Structure formats: C-alpha cells, structure tokens
Amino acid sequence: MNLLDLIHRTPVPAPWSEGEKIPWSDPAFSERMLREHLSQEHDAASRRSFIIDQHVDWIYRELLGGNPTRVLDLGCGPGLYTSRLARLGHCCVGVDYGPASVRYARETATRERLACTYIEEDVRRAEVGTGFGLVMMLFGEFNVFSPADVDALLNKAHAALAPDGWLLLEPHTFAAVREEGLRPCRWSSHEQGLFSERPHLYLEENFWDEAQRVATTRYYIVDAATGQVTRHAAHMQAYTSDEYSALLRAHGFVGVRLYPSLGGQMQEGLLAIAAQKRAGAEQG
Numbered sequence: 001m002n003l004l005d006l007i008h009r010t011p012v013p014a015p016w017s018e019g020e021k022i023p024w025s026d027p028a029f030s031e032r033m034l035r036e037h038l039s040q041e042h043d044a045a046s047r048r049s050f051i052i053d054q055h056v057d058w059i060y061r062e063l064l065g066g067n068p069t070r071v072l073d074l075g076c077g078p079g080l081y082t083s084r085l086a087r088l089g090h091c092c093v094g095v096d097y098g099p100a101s102v103r104y105a106r107e108t109a110t111r112e113r114l115a116c117t118y119i120e121e122d123v124r125r126a127e128v129g130t131g132f133g134l135v136m137m138l139f140g141e142f143n144v145f146s147p148a149d150v151d152a153l154l155n156k157a158h159a160a161l162a163p164d165g166w167l168l169l170e171p172h173t174f175a176a177v178r179e180e181g182l183r184p185c186r187w188s189s190h191e192q193g194l195f196s197e198r199p200h201l202y203l204e205e206n207f208w209d210e211a212q213r214v215a216t217t218r219y220y221i222v223d224a225a226t227g228q229v230t231r232h233a234a235h236m237q238a239y240t241s242d243e244y245s246a247l248l249r250a251h252g253f254v255g256v257r258l259y260p261s262l263g264g265q266m267q268e269g270l271l272a273i274a275a276q277k278r279a280g281a282e283q284g
C-alpha cells in the first residue's frame with residue numbers, strides 16, 4: 001500500500017478482519033526475530049534464559065511430578081523449553097512456523113543429541129500425533145488465535161494427549177488484553193529494526209472492541225526510500241479467568257487450575273492454566 005491508502009484506511013477495524021499476526025513465518029522477519037528470542041537483554045519474544053530455567057523446573061517438578069513424558073509444544077519458537085525438557089529426559093515435539101526458529105531448535109537438538117523433533121508448520125494444520133503427557137502453548141500466543149481457531153486447537157490438544165495428560169497454557173489476563181487495545185497510537189523511526197532492514201517509520205495503532213472484547217493492533221512500516229507501506233495487524237481475544245476455566249471444561253478437560261504466573265515467576269499480564277484430559281477419555 002502507499003501513504004494515501006494508509007490515510008484512507010478504515011477508521012475502526014472490525015475484530016478479526018485485519019489479518020492474523022505479525023509475520024512470524026516470513027523468512028527474513030524470522031531471522032530478525034530469532035535474535036530477539038535469544039536476546040538476554042529483554043523478555044519480548046522469549047523470556048531470558050534464567051526465567052525459562054525456572055519455568056522448566058516448575059513444569060518438570062510441580063506439574064509432571066518429576067516423571068519424564070512426551071511433550072508437545074505448540075508455538076515452540078527456537079525450542080528453548082523443549083531443549084531444556086529433553087535434557088531432563090522428556091521426548092519433545094515442537095511445532096512452529098518460524099523457519100529461523102525451527103532451524104535453531106533443530107541445530108540444538110542435533111548438536112546435543114536431544115530427543116526433540118520439530119515440525120515447521122502452522123499449528124492449526126500440523127499433524128502432531130497422539131499419546132503426549134503434556135501439551136503446552138506458552139507466552140501469550142493463545143489469545144492471538146480467533147475463537148474458532150482456539151476451539152480447533154483445544155480439540156487438537158485434547159486428541160493429542162494421553163488420558164491423564166496435562167494441558168498447560170500461559171495466556172494473557174483480561175486486563176492485559178484490554179490495556180493493549182487501549183494503548184495510545186505511537187510511532188518511531190529506525191535505521192533498521194525487527195520489521196525491516198532498511199530505514200523506516202514504525203507506526204502503531206491500537207483499538208479495543210468492548211462488545212467483542214477484542215484488542216486490535218495495526219502496524220504500518222513506511223519505507224523511507226520508497227514511501228511504500230507494509231501493513232500488519234494482530235487481534236487478541238480477552239477472556240476472564242472463569243471463561244478460561246469454562247472453555248477448557250467444554251473441551252473435555254478436568255481439574256482446571258489457575259496460577260497467577262508460570263512457575264511463580266511473575267510476568268505482568270500473563271497467567272498459567274493447567275488442566276488434565278480425563279482418564280478414560282476417548283482419544284480423538
């Protein structure tokens with residue numbers, strides 16, 4: 001699009017109408033994002049190593065009772081959780097559609113001979129298999145899927161789990177999603193950045209749809225040399241704690257437990273939810 005298209009944009013976006021997410025699966029973007037995942041300066045794409053160590057320790061000791069199992073990580077990024085869990089004796093399958101992240105995860109597994117397999121694909125389409133003792137989706141990605149996708153993903157997770165297996169989610173709190181949608185517009189200029197290697201303007205616009213309880217973020221990347229505008233958008237669905245519990249129960253999970261954070265490591269705006277597939281439940 002060009003600058004005039006930007007000026008003539010729809011003033012207020014309809015929830016789920018403006019595209020999916022930031023371009024995780026774009027190869028060049030994924031290379032740049034990998035640097036952010038691995039950075040020990042911030043917790044933007046993945047948490048820093050010492051925090052992930054504590055999360056993994058909690059998953060292994062508290063959630064799984066110290067028993068190695070088969071783990072499926074949906075949206076595994078560079079395999080920072082799966083690699084650690086494999087070092088503790090778990091067999092892991094990671095799914096992610098970011099090519100640089102999956103390459104990094106596979107290289108780690110090969111170098112260390114870890115029992116990890118990675119599938120480079122959209123989690124909504126990937127064939128993940130069955131018999132897992134733990135299926136997880138961490139670091140807020142849950143809310144970026146539409147309600148229809150969430151429904152299908154929870155069915156997929158349920159089918160992938162062995163009876164008594166655990167589902168572990170780390171979604172956003174209702175307040176955090178709402179706050180995101182109510183954030184004022186902002187802009188910045190960059191010689192290079194996550195969204196482009198070239199000099200550009202970064203424009204961000206946020207919206208909160210009170211009726212559907214959806215936050216929308218629009219990103220406009222304006223190339224300094226050409227004036228061309230690249231547009232991305234992401235939506236986030238807000239759920240209350242009761243709604244999360246009801247959603248999991250409706251998908252056949254029992255014993256839903258809500259934690260104020262994953263592994264006691266406070267992360268503003270996120271909570272952790274664990275639930276089990278009922279023993280004797282049909283494998284889908």
Ligand SMILES: C[S@@+](CC[C@H](N)C(=O)[O-])C[C@H]1O[C@@H](n2cnc3c(N)ncnc32)[C@H](O)[C@@H]1O
Nearest residue numbers: 024046075076077096097098121122123138139
């Ligand atoms: C915020 S990052 C978290 C990565 C990892 N869970 C962690 O905490 O280190 C979200 C990840 O989900 C992946 N992702 C998002 N939507 C996806 C989809 N539809 N299919 C596969 N991967 C997806 C992205 O590529 C990214 O690696």
